[in-house]
Amino acid sequence: MQTEISAATPAARQKVDKKQRFKRMLPKIALYVILIFLAILWLVPFLFALSTSFAYQFNVNGGEPVVGIYHKDYNWLWHTVTFDNYAKLFSEYNILGGFLNTILYMLAPLFVGVFTSAMAAYAFARLRFPGRDAIFFVLLATILLPGVITMIPSYILFANFYHWTNTPLPLIIPGCFGSAMTMFLIRQYFLGFPKELEEAAQIDGMGWWGIFLRIALPLSLPVLITQVILSFNGIYNDYLGPLLYVGTVTELRTLQLVLKSIPTIGNTPYPLMMAGAVIALIPTFILYCAAQKFFTEGIVLSGIKE
Amino acid sequence: MQTTAEVVTLGEGAETAPSPKKNKMNRRRRNECIWGYVFIAPLCIGFLLFTAFPLVLSIGYSFTEYDLFSPPKFIGFGNFIEIFSSNTDWFLRSLLNALVFTIGVPLGALLSLVVAAMLVNISRGSTALRMIFYIPTICGSVALTFIWQWMFASHYGILWEFLENLGFHLTDDFGFLDEEHFMASMIFMGLWAGLGGGLLLFYSSLQSISRDLYDAAALDGAGPLTKFRAITLPGISPVLFYILLTGVVGSFQAFTQFQVMTGDIISEHTVMPVWWIYRYITGEWGYRYGFASAMGLLLGLILIIVSAIQFIASKYWVKY
Structure with a gap:
C-alpha cells in the first residue's frame, strides 16, 4: 500500500490522501452528529415551552379563526402568537411581587453569608488556634448530614421558640451566619496562598483583621464571586424553604411560590404555565450567559473535594 | 506545650522577666488564637443555633407526641413502632x-x-x-x-x-x-x-x-x-x-x-x-x-x- 501510493502520480496520490483523511475523520464526524443531535434534544423542552407560552389555550372562533393547543391542527413549531399569557401572569398573578420578595429575602444571606463564610474559611486555612481541626471536622461532617433530619425540628424552633412563622425571617437570618459548604470551598482557595503573604503584612504592622479584609479578600475575589453566584441560584430556585415559612401568606410569596400557585389540574392552562416557567427561567439564563465560567468552576471545585 | 506558653504570657509580671523577643512571640501567638476564634464565631454560632440545636431537638421530639400547642408528651418508641406497623x-x-x-x-x-x-x-x-x-x-x-x-x-x-x-x-x-x-x-x-x-x-x-x-x-x-x-x-x-x-x-x-x-x-x-x-x-x-x-x-x-x-x-x- 505504501509503495503503491508513492509510485502513483501526484494527482492520484492526492485523491487517495483525501479519501484516507475522510476515512480517518469519519468517527469524528459521527461523534459530532450524535452530540449535536443530543444537544438539540436537550434544548427541545425549553423551545417547546417558549413556543407554547405564546400560544392560545382554546380555539378562537370570532374573526380570524385561531387554533388552541388542544386542537389537532395545532403546530408547536408554527402557530398564531399571543402575549395574553404573559399579560395574565402580571395582572392576575403577582409575579413581579414574587420576584421582588425573592430578591429582598436573598440580599442579606447572599452577601453577609458569603462574608461570614469567608471569615471562617480564612481562620481555618491560615490561623493556628487550639481546637481548630476538631471544629473544622465537625462542620465538615455536617455537610453530609441529610437536611431532612432537621426539617421538622427547625420548623418547631422557628414557630415555637422564635415565633417567626409567616415571616421571611427563617429564610433570611440563618443564611447570614454562612454555610459550612461555602466555607469549605473558600478555604480550599485560601490554602493555596503562599506563607510569606501574612509575614510581609505583619512586618508592616498589619493586624489579622486588616490582612483578611485588605489582602486575603481582594485576592480571593474569583472564588467569592463564584460562591455569590451559586448562592444566588440556590436561593432563587429554593422551593421547600419558602413553602414552609411563607407559603400561606400570599403577599410574602417568592417567585417560585407564585409560579406554583398557577392551578395545574383540571383544565390545565399549559400556555400560562409555560409563560410562568419562561419568566422564572429568564434571570437564571441571563446569569448563566454572563457568568457561565463561575457556574462550571463551582461544580468542578465541589466535585474534586476530599 | 502550647497552653503553658499561654499561661506564661498571662502571668506576665510575676515571671522572671522573659526575653523581650519571646514575650513578643507569645503575644503574637495569643493574638492569633483570639482572632481565630473571632473569625469562626459567626459560622459556629449559626451552626449551633440552626443545625446542632435542631439536631438535638429532632432526637428529643422523636420520642414524644407534640402538637405545638400543648407541651410534648414522652411516648418512648411509640412513633417508630407506629411507622413500622401502621397500615x-x-x-x-x-x-x-x-x-x-x-x-x-x-x-x-x-x-x-x-x-x-x-x-x-x-x-x-x-x-x-x-x-x-x-x-x-x-x-x-x-x-x-x-x-x-x-x-x-x-x-x-x-x-x-x-x-x-x-x-x-x-x-x-x-x-x-x-x-x-x-x-x-x-x-x-x-x-x-x-x-x-x-x-x-x-x-x-x-x-x-x-x-x-x-x-x-x-x-x-x-x-x-x-x-x-x-x-x-x-x-x-x-x-x-x-x-x-x-x-x-x-x-x-x-x-x-x-x-x-x-x-x-x-x-x-x-x-x-x-x-x-x-x-x-x-x-x-x-x-x-x-x-x-x-x-x-x-x-x-x-x-x-x-x-x-x-x-x-x-x-x-x-x-x-
Whole structure:
C-alpha cells in the first residue's frame, strides 16, 4: 500500500490522501452528529415551552379563526402568537411581587453569608488556634448530614421558640451566619496562598483583621464571586424553604411560590404555565450567559473535594 | 506545650522577666488564637443555633407526641413502632418509591459518562456543548416540572405526538403520569435534568487521565475493554463515587418535582418521603410533630447508613 501510493502520480496520490483523511475523520464526524443531535434534544423542552407560552389555550372562533393547543391542527413549531399569557401572569398573578420578595429575602444571606463564610474559611486555612481541626471536622461532617433530619425540628424552633412563622425571617437570618459548604470551598482557595503573604503584612504592622479584609479578600475575589453566584441560584430556585415559612401568606410569596400557585389540574392552562416557567427561567439564563465560567468552576471545585 | 506558653504570657509580671523577643512571640501567638476564634464565631454560632440545636431537638421530639400547642408528651418508641406497623401511614411506601427513583442515579452516571467520553474526543465545540447540557441543572425545579408536565401531557404533549408519529398507538387509558408509568417518567425527567452535573465532573476527570497510559496499554496489546477497566475506571472512580453518593442522598430527599408534577395530589404511587413528612407540617393529617420528627430522623439515619456503606465499599474500588 505504501509503495503503491508513492509510485502513483501526484494527482492520484492526492485523491487517495483525501479519501484516507475522510476515512480517518469519519468517527469524528459521527461523534459530532450524535452530540449535536443530543444537544438539540436537550434544548427541545425549553423551545417547546417558549413556543407554547405564546400560544392560545382554546380555539378562537370570532374573526380570524385561531387554533388552541388542544386542537389537532395545532403546530408547536408554527402557530398564531399571543402575549395574553404573559399579560395574565402580571395582572392576575403577582409575579413581579414574587420576584421582588425573592430578591429582598436573598440580599442579606447572599452577601453577609458569603462574608461570614469567608471569615471562617480564612481562620481555618491560615490561623493556628487550639481546637481548630476538631471544629473544622465537625462542620465538615455536617455537610453530609441529610437536611431532612432537621426539617421538622427547625420548623418547631422557628414557630415555637422564635415565633417567626409567616415571616421571611427563617429564610433570611440563618443564611447570614454562612454555610459550612461555602466555607469549605473558600478555604480550599485560601490554602493555596503562599506563607510569606501574612509575614510581609505583619512586618508592616498589619493586624489579622486588616490582612483578611485588605489582602486575603481582594485576592480571593474569583472564588467569592463564584460562591455569590451559586448562592444566588440556590436561593432563587429554593422551593421547600419558602413553602414552609411563607407559603400561606400570599403577599410574602417568592417567585417560585407564585409560579406554583398557577392551578395545574383540571383544565390545565399549559400556555400560562409555560409563560410562568419562561419568566422564572429568564434571570437564571441571563446569569448563566454572563457568568457561565463561575457556574462550571463551582461544580468542578465541589466535585474534586476530599 | 502550647497552653503553658499561654499561661506564661498571662502571668506576665510575676515571671522572671522573659526575653523581650519571646514575650513578643507569645503575644503574637495569643493574638492569633483570639482572632481565630473571632473569625469562626459567626459560622459556629449559626451552626449551633440552626443545625446542632435542631439536631438535638429532632432526637428529643422523636420520642414524644407534640402538637405545638400543648407541651410534648414522652411516648418512648411509640412513633417508630407506629411507622413500622401502621397500615394507613405511607412513610414506608414513600421509602420504596424513593428506592425505585434511585434507579435513576446509576443510569444517570452511566449516561453522563458516555456523553463525557464522546466530548473528550472532540476539540472544537466541546465547551459549547457542555454548556448546553448543563443548562437544566441550574434551572428551578418548579419551572422544569411545569415544562415536563406539558411534555408528558396525554394526547397533546410533544412526547405523545412523537410516539404516535413513530407508529405507536397509544390508547386513551395510557398516560405518562398514570400510576404505572409515573416513576419511570420522573426518572426520565431526572436523567435530562441531571446529566450536566455528572458530565462536567466526568469530563474534567477524563481529561486529567494521561494519554500516555492509553498509548502504553495499546503497545501492550490491550483492547478497549481492558483499557477501560485498567485505566479509565480507576481514574474516574473518585468522581463516580461522589456522583453516586450525592445522587442517592439527593433522590431520597427529592420533593419539589413530585409535589409540582402531581399538583400536590398525593397517592401511594407518587408519595415521596420528604413530601410525606411535609404533610404533617401543613396539619393536613393533624399536627403530629413528634411523629414527623421520628420519620425525618429515620430517613436521615437510613441515608447516613447508606452513605457509610458506600464509603466503606469505596475503599475497595475507588483509587485516589
